[in-house]
Amino acid sequence: MKKKSSFASRLVAWRQAKGLSQSGAAAELGVNLRTLQSWEMTAESRRSPLLKTVEPVLVRLAKDGF
Numbered sequence: 001m002k003k004k005s006s007f008a009s010r011l012v013a014w015r016q017a018k019g020l021s022q023s024g025a026a027a028e029l030g031v032n033l034r035t036l037q038s039w040e041m042t043a044e045s046r047r048s049p050l051l052k053t054v055e056p057v058l059v060r061l062a063k064d065g066f
Contacts, residue, residue, distance in 0.1 A: 007058070008040050014066040015040075029057050 015025040026036040031053070039054075 010061050010066045012040050014061050014064055029060060
């Protein structure tokens with residue numbers, strides 16, 4: 001099993017702290033549920049083609065202190 005990336009760990013921590021399900025978190029972030037699940041389970045979010053999608057999520061996590 002792959003170790004979670006820093007982004008994945010922060011994303012899960014943010015979601016849990018806000019009391020959101022994966023579906024709720026995906027809706028709040030404006031991404032597809034499967035995308036959120038992939039981000040939480042793998043380091044796929046670090047690939048450059050997804051950077052434009054991931055950047056607003058990172059900003060949101062940072063604003064919420066994660």
